[in-house]
Structure formats: structure tokens, C-alpha cells
Amino acid sequence: MSNNSQEFSKLGFVLSAAGSAIGLGNIWRLPAQVAQYGGGTYLFVYFAICLTFGLSVLLAEFAIGRYFGENYFNRSKEVLAENNKPKAWYAGLVLSHVTPIIILSFYFVVCGWVLYYFFGSLFGQVSYNATVGTPSYYEGVFVGLIGNFKLVYALVIVFIVATAAINYRGVTAGIEKANFLLLPLLFIILVVMIIRSLTLPGAGAGVAYIFSIDFSVINKELIIAALKQSFFSLSIGSGIMIAFSSASGKTMHLRNTAIYTVALGAGVGLFTSLLIVPAVFAFGYDLNGGPALTFMTLPNIFANLPFGFVLASLFFLVMLMAALTSTISLYEVPTQLFSKVFNLSRQKVVLWLIVLFVAITFVQTASFSFLSNLSIGKLGIFDFSANLTDLMLVIFGLVSCIFATWLVAGKYIKNEVSSNGLYNVETTNYKLWYYFTKFVAPVILTVLIFLVVQSLF
Numbered sequence: 394m395s396n397n398s399q400e401f402s403k404l405g406f407v408l409s410a411a412g413s414a415i416g417l418g419n420i421w422r423l424p425a426q427v428a429q430y431g432g433g434t435y436l437f438v439y440f441a442i443c444l445t446f447g448l449s450v451l452l453a454e455f456a457i458g459r460y461f462g463e464n465y466f467n468r469s470k471e472v473l474a475e476n477n478k479p480k481a482w483y484a485g486l487v488l489s490h491v492t493p494i495i496i497l498s499f500y501f502v503v504c505g506w507v508l509y510y511f512f513g514s515l516f517g518q519v520s521y522n523a524t525v526g527t528p529s530y531y532e533g534v535f536v537g538l539i540g541n542f543k544l545v546y547a548l549v550i551v552f553i554v555a556t557a558a559i560n561y562r563g564v565t566a567g568i569e570k571a572n573f574l575l576l577p578l579l580f581i582i583l584v585v586m587i588i589r590s591l592t593l594p595g596a597g598a599g600v601a602y603i604f605s606i607d608f609s610v611i612n613k614e615l616i617i618a619a620l621k622q623s624f625f626s627l628s629i630g631s632g633i634m635i636a637f638s639s640a641s642g643k644t645m646h647l648r649n650t651a652i653y654t655v656a657l658g659a660g661v662g663l664f665t666s667l668l669i670v671p672a673v674f675a676f677g678y679d680l681n682g683g684p685a686l687t688f689m690t691l692p693n694i695f696a697n698l699p700f701g702f703v704l705a706s707l708f709f710l711v712m713l714m715a716a717l718t719s720t721i722s723l724y725e726v727p728t729q730l731f732s733k734v735f736n737l738s739r740q741k742v743v744l745w746l747i748v749l750f751v752a753i754t755f756v757q758t759a760s761f762s763f764l765s766n767l768s769i770g771k772l773g774i775f776d777f778s779a780n781l782t783d784l785m786l787v788i789f790g791l792v793s794c795i796f797a798t799w800l801v802a803g804k805y806i807k808n809e810v811s812s813n814g815l816y817n818v819e820t821t822n823y824k825l826w827y828y829f830t831k832f833v834a835p836v837i838l839t840v841l842i843f844l845v846v847q848s849l850f
């Protein structure tokens with residue numbers, strides 16, 4: 394099996410799972426939320442959720458993915474039938490695979506923006522000249538860009554095609570190779586940038602902000618935001634980790650891979666917060682949430698630093714690489730879904746998906762210009778899709794927990810996590826994970842899902 398070109402190598406699997414986790418969510422969404430919800434307290438709750446629910450769901454998804462194996466849709470249906478369990482759970486598994494399509498519909502648009510900022514910073518369309526680079530200049534750049542439909546749409550299509558080109562090559566030659574190359578590079582640039590940020594005079598206040606925890610400010614909104622962010626940034630509840638582990642070797646140590654993925658996925662969030670927040674403090678800017686932080690405040694900071702355009706280009710390069718390692722994982726899910734459901738080759742599905750994504754990103758991109766009136770409820774379609782998929786991730790994360798602990802017999806899950814007895818699972822930690830995933834996670838996640846739904850109205 395190990396020579397099968399569609400099976401991950403051990404390191405490749407860890408890197409691909411981590412690559413999926415590390416994405417725009419960590420760079421674009423997390424620091425903005427740290428800003429919005431009060432620094433260290435938010436991070437503390439976010440990490441706590443990653444280490445409990447995050448780890449629990451991730452290992453559940455790894456276990457069922459590998460147990461069901463390559464034909465995991467069919468196999469899951471058979472397992473449900475063998476055990477007399479309701480077929481509806483199968484529908485849950487299939488539906489979870491739709492989430493990445495909706496995520497990509499808006500994620501690709503942000504990728505398009507980042508692509509512009511990268512090339513614009515490198516070639517001068519975005520200026521980092523200290524006299525030009527005022528807050529209103531950067532606001533103008535951003536507002537001008539997102540309203541420029543033709544430009545953004547062209548860039549979005551470039552990103553779609555780049556993603557498809559990697560996925561076309563398959564799991565090992567495409568996804569795994571890309572991650573081998575991109576992730577180490579991303580880390581190196583990130584570390585260099587953090588050092589630069591932390592050595593700015595006045596950065597200390599930002600560091601203190603990131604590490605100060607005040608339990609009295611923890612409220613429902615903060616918990617819901619941290620919950621959604623942790624599922625999004627670990628890529629759980631989206632079918633990705635199931636799809637990846639269904640293509641992993643039987644000796645892969647699932648528990649360790651889950652721990653590394655959480656550590657890398659959540660760890661990068663700490664890194665990017667350490668990069669962004671202290672720099673914002675050093676310059677005394679407002680620590681505002683949303684896209685303004687990455688696309689306006691940060692460029693403004695770069696403008697005030699020597700070699701600002703180099704730093705800016707590197708920063709947006711990191712974003713591009715992180716985005717690409719996530720889009721290839723997101724793209725893989727509908728690829729698996731449609732190739733299995735319609736019995737088509739990977740290559741054919743990858744090409745058809747280009748058509749699908751070019752079509753749906755049209756609407757998302759245009760929602761910032763000529764379709765700006767389009768709304769669903771009180772939200773524009775971009776925000777609506779983000780909110781909807783956040784909710785879907787938690788719901789399908791819950792479905793994964795139920796699959797791993799209620800629908801598949803415990804002995805099979807034990808077999809997977811121990812890799813057929815290769816690793817010891819007769820431990821308290823294993824029991825802790827199993828019972829947490831079986832009883833605690835479903836109850837608490839159900840309550841949280843209600844709160845998330847309530848927060849939408």
C-alpha cells in the first residue's frame with residue numbers, strides 16, 4: 394500500500410492536515426477577533442476549545458476516516474445498515490462535504506484580495522512610502538479594490554485554477570508536495586516577521602495584551618466566537634480530515650497526528666497574534682476587528698518601517714501560502730464527494746469544479762460591487778455564507794463525534810486509534826478522549842449549536 398501514489402506519507406499527512414488548518418483563518422480572522430474580544434481572554438478560551446472539543450472532534454474524524462477507508466461514503470452506509478442505525482447519519486456525512494464548497498465561495502474572494510496586495514506591494518501599486526501611506530490612503534486602496542469587480546474576479550479565477558492544478562495531480566503528487574514546500578517557508582517568514590514586530594519600541598504593551606486574561610469578561614458572545622473560530626481554524630466538521638485520513642496508511646499514529654495538527658493550527662494563531670497585535674500597539678493604532686486590521690492597519694504600519702514594501706510583500710506571501718494550503722484541502726472534499734457519488738475520475742471532477750467555483754465566486758465577488766444589495770436576512774451574502782458555514786462546521790463536528798462513538802462499535806475505533814495494536818490505547822488518556830467524545834462533547838456542542846443559531850437572529 395505504501396507505494397500507492399494516492400496514499401499520504403506519514404509526514405505528508407501531518408503537513409497536509411496542518412496546512413489545511415493553517416490558513417486565512419489564523420492570519421485574517423483570529424487576530425481581528427483577538428482585537429475585538431479583548432486579547433488574552435479570547436485567546437485563552439480559543440485554546441481551551443481547541444484542546445478539548447477541537448482535539449476530540451479531530452481524532453474522531455481521523456478514526457472514522459481511516460476505518461471507513463477509501464470508499465468511505467459506501468462503507469459508512471454499509472456500517473450503518475449492519476448496525477441497524479438510521480440512514481440519516483449517512484446524509485449527515487454527505488452534507489458535511491458541502492460545507493467546503495460554501496467556504497470556498499467566499500474564501501477564494503479573500504484569496505483574490507490577498508493576491509492583489511501581494512503583487513501590489515511588490516510592484517508598487519500599493520505604496521509604502523511614509524508620506525503617501527496614511528490611514529485614509531489604505532482605506533481608499535481597500536475600498537477601491539473590493540469594489541473593482543473585474544480585477545478581483547480575475548484574481549479569484551487565478552487562485553481557483555492554481556488550486557485545481559495542484560489537486561489535479563492527486564493527494565501525494567499534488568497536495569502533499571505543495572505542503573512540503575509551502576509550510577516550512579511559511580514558518581520561516583513568520584518567525585522573521587515576529588522578531589521584527591516584537592523588537593519595535595512599544596511592542597511590549599501588545600504582548601501584555603495578548604497574555605492578559607480576565608475571566609470576568611468571558612461571556613456568551615466571546616465563547617461562541619471562539620468556538621466558531623476553533624472549528625474553522627482546525628478545519629474540523631468539514632469532511633476534510635475524514636477525507637485525508639481515509640487516504641492515510643494503516644500505521645499512521647492518529648492520536649499524535651491530531652495533537653500535532655492542533656498544536657500547529659492553534660499555535661500559528663498565537664504566532665500571528667504576536668506578529669500583528671504588538672505592532673499595532675507600537676504604533677498606537679486602533680486595534681480594530683474585521684478586514685481593516687489586515688488590509689488597512691497593517692499596511693499603514695509597514696509604511697512607517699524601513700523596507701516597508703519588502704515586509705508587506707513577505708506578509709502577503711505568507712498569507713498566500715497559508716491560503717493555498719487551505720484551498721487545496723477544501724477543494725479535495727467536493728473532489729472526493731463527486732468522484733465517489735458520480736463515479737468519475739479525480740481529474741474530471743477537478744475540472745468540473747473549476748466551472749462551479751468560477752460561477753459561484755462571481756456572485757460573492759460582485760456582492761462587493763454591483764450586487765451589493767443582495768442579502769439574505771439581515772446579512773450580505775459574504776457574511777451570510779461565513780456565518781452559515783461556521784454553524785455547519787460545529788454541527789458536522791458533532792456528527793463526527795456521534796459516528797465515532799455511537800454508530801461505530803468501540804472496538805473498531807480502538808483498533809484505528811491503536812493502529813491495530815501498534816500503539817497502546819489501554820490508557821486513561823484514551824478513555825478520557827473516548828468518553829469525552831461520546832458524552833460530554835455531544836451534550837455541550839448541542840447546547841452551543843443552539844446558542845450559535847440564536848445569535849444569528
Ligand code: PHE
Binds near residue numbers: 417624626627629719
Ligand atoms: N482552516 C482554514 C483556515 O484557518 C480554513 C478552513 C476551514 C479549511 C474549514 C478547511 C475547512 O483558514
